[in-house]
Amino acid sequence: MTAKISFREVVKTYPMKDTTFTALDRVSLDVADQEFVTVVGPSGCGKSTLLNMAAGLAEPTAGEVLVDGVPVTGPGPDRGVIFQQYALFPWLTVRGNVEFGLKLTGLPAEERRRRAEQAIELVGLSDFADALPKTLSGGMRQRCAIARAYAVDPQVLLMDEPFGALDALTRVQMQDQLLRTWSRMRRTVMFITHDVDEAVYLAGRVVVMASRPGRVHTIVDVDLPYPRTEEMRFSPEFGRIRNAVWHSVYHQAPAA
Structure with missing residues (x-):
């Protein structure tokens, strides 16, 4: 697979009064061209920080973020960003x-x-x-x-909990609409969410983050065909993948 987005040993720290807070610690991740990847994790794990770096809205303290092998130095028309607020x-x-x-x-x-x-x-x-x-x-x-x-x-769509403020029914409808659009345009998508079901339903891979400091905990492959259907949500295979992601998110061992 050709990497469209690459995070290479990315570190992000913030100065505090008497110490330094590490939001991300040596995060490495590749997102392939035309791949749909979702990122989930507990609050404070650095999901949005990671996306903002890919968008060029934040800079890593160490490491680098690349799109098509070129370091990201700021926003650009090759990357479309969609936030929770419209x-x-x-x-x-x-x-x-x-x-x-x-x-x-x-x-x-x-x-x-x-x-x-x-x-x-x-x-x-x-x-x-x-x-x-x-x-x-x-x-x-x-x-x-x-x-x-x-x-x-844009060649890349970066989406930060875009459906988080919607009611449950509208959210499901928007997921289906997004997948229909993606199937026609086939852009690379990095989608941040706190909803495990949404993460599994949309993605080809789910990246589970761990927090304090933020880092990649595990990556779960979603072996379900596209197009995704309502029936899939109730299938044993969907349930198995969902349970694996849920366990990875909410039953993490504390950081060493």
């Missing part, structure tokens, strides 16, 4: 929000419109292209945020 401009329509990132690239208006319409259709919001965010449900707002990320055609 961060939409309330005065812009769905189309306006999706086009906003494209304007920054200097694309002509006609090409911006074409790519925005394509991304909006991809996430199933064509009927709401002229709607303002305040008129949309939480799930629809998050779909708009995903469309905005897809519109700039």
Whole structure:
């Protein structure tokens, strides 16, 4: 497998009053091109810190983060980032929000419109292209945020608990929508979540983090075919994988 994202002995520390807090300690991980990887772990294990480094929003204290073999030195159009909060401009329509990132690239208006319409259709919001965010449900707002990320055609999608604020039914629907979109576009996805079922349902591999200091505890392969279906959630194989991840997350030995 060719690594799209690589973490090499990554360390992240923060100065405190009388000491230094180690958020991440020598984390090494490869995410392959077009792979869908989820990252789970107890609170404070450094999941979001790891994603922010891949996004170029934070720098490692030691080690390095690479995309396509090139060290990450800051944000870039090759990486789309989606957070739990939708961060939409309330005065812009769905189309306006999706086009906003494209304007920054200097694309002509006609090409911006074409790519925005394509991304909006991809996430199933064509009927709401002229709607303002305040008129949309939480799930629809998050779909708009995903469309905005897809519109700039990133090779990597970095998602930090994007469905965490949604109700249970909408969350499941959004998982299916995301997988349908991913199956068509096949971008590399690194998806942070605290939900074990979500982690297993979406991913080809689940990375389980340990905390204090944050480090890779184990990696669980999800040997379930795509497309994922509702029936799979209730299958013995899904239950076996889920239990393995659950045990790794919540029954970790303390750090040495």
